[in-house]
Amino acid sequence: MSTFTRENHGRPAAPVRIVHMGLGNFTRAHQAYYTENAPDAAEWGIAAFTGRRPDQARALAPQDGLYTLIVRGSEGTSYEVISAISRAHTSDDAEALRGYFASPELAILTSTVTEAGYMRAADGSLDSGNADVAADIEALRADPLAEVSTFPGKVVAGLLARRAAGAGAMTILPCDNLPENGPAVRRVVTDLAAAVDQGLPGWIDENVSFATCMVDRITPATTDEDRSEVAREMGYDDASPVPTEAFSEWVVAGDFPAGRPRWEDAGVAIVEDVTPFEERKLWMLNGSHSLLAYAATIRGFETVGEAIMDPEVRGWVNEWWDVAGEHLEVESEEYRAALLDRFENPNIRHLLAQIAADGSQKIPVRIVPALREEIAAGRVPDGPIRAIAAWVQHLRGHGAPVKDAQEDLVKGLVGSDLDETIGNVLEFLGEDLAANTEVVDRVKALALELVPEE
Secondary structure: OEOOOHHHHOOOOOOEEEEEEEEOHHHHHOHHHHHHOOOOHHHOEEEEEEOOOOHHHHHHHHHOOOEEEEEEEOOEEEEEEEOOEEEEEOOOOHHHHHHHHOOOOOOEEEEOOOHHHHOEOOOOOEOOOOHHHHHHHHHHHHOOOOOOOOHHHHHHHHHHHHHHHOOOOEEEEEOOOOOOHHHHHHHHHHHHHHHHOOOHHHHHHHHEEEOEEEEEOOOOOOOHHHHHHHHHHHOEOOOOOEEEEOOOEEEEEOOOOOOOOOHHHHOOEEOOOOHHHHHHHHHHHHHHHHHHHHHHHHOOOOEHHHHHOOHHHHHHHHHHHHHHHHOOOOOOHHHHHHHHHHHHOOOOOOEHHHHHOOHHHHHHHHOHHHHHHHHHOOOOOHHHHHHHHHHHHHHOOOOOOOOOOOHHHHHHHOOOOHHHHHHHHHHHHOHHHHOOHHHHHHHHHHHHHHOOOO
């Protein structure tokens, strides 16, 4: 069995010009994959920092950042060694993060920290009432070199170091399912910057561009079977391969004053406005994923592939797609057909319990906007209502286990009975929904269809 290192595989590390925060399987199947396949990849190394768990950095360090991308198509599997990650760090390596920010070579910060990790309040501003955010602000006010724990805090700490070093312009590009993610991240970063140093927001305006993108690639968690498969097929031990589907899409808009890889030559769409593509993906893919995660697990299904083969569950998804597709600006029929192929892919085991996490962040952006469009047109269709009803029953303990970054909030939504819980959930999603008796009645009816009460 050969050793899995850069020397053995002839893959020298590229100079670090991109920092990524939130190293996980999706990043490695998506942003790192596109960077690897850009024709100028030798100029664009990534220094990646983990999220809350240090596992990825510890697994990748002995492999010099190399890993195997296992691409599972419906007709077969292929393997590709990805070398774009030049350095892998744990999330607490504050000195390394400041060092990269202070370097004039750094051109781009990318991130995948999930919707909850941006520490946004309900109005999109920084959640300054969060204890971790407040602690970061206090720490950076006292010492720009202080260690901080939140994503906005770490970015501001990095930007303070960059300003002090006179390192020049750069771009911040969030890569997640948050709508209009560039402006959203700009808001929380500048809010925290203003709370720490009143002169910093002006410097950010002059030196930092916030780009926006839409990302799409189904990427399950790595299993021991994946590791054994790589050893068998490739002849080396990879502690952290990444299984993913063949489909991949990345749509990017924004300015890159310090440059970027030639991602467009690797298949990335560079556009003026991401929003129409973002809405299609967020509603069609992510919305149906949330519907499946809550409703199909109540029926006992564990994966997307198993659930979509059930005629009743497939009917629920089609109901939702009928609604979502009605309000999209870009083509949806071909995309819808492609989604079915992706969901049915027998070589991808995408766990619904994994998708179910953080519903408090997902339901408001994946389901509610299309429902409001329907209400404005005088309709209350089952597609989006069923997703909300399923989330209600999920919060009450049915189906996938409840895991949410806003744990206290979602626990507080659960009332003494179904009626109270529905009222609390709809109030959380919007006063207009809670006041709509037709919506309330239909949520209850579909909730009882999913979990009948004696």
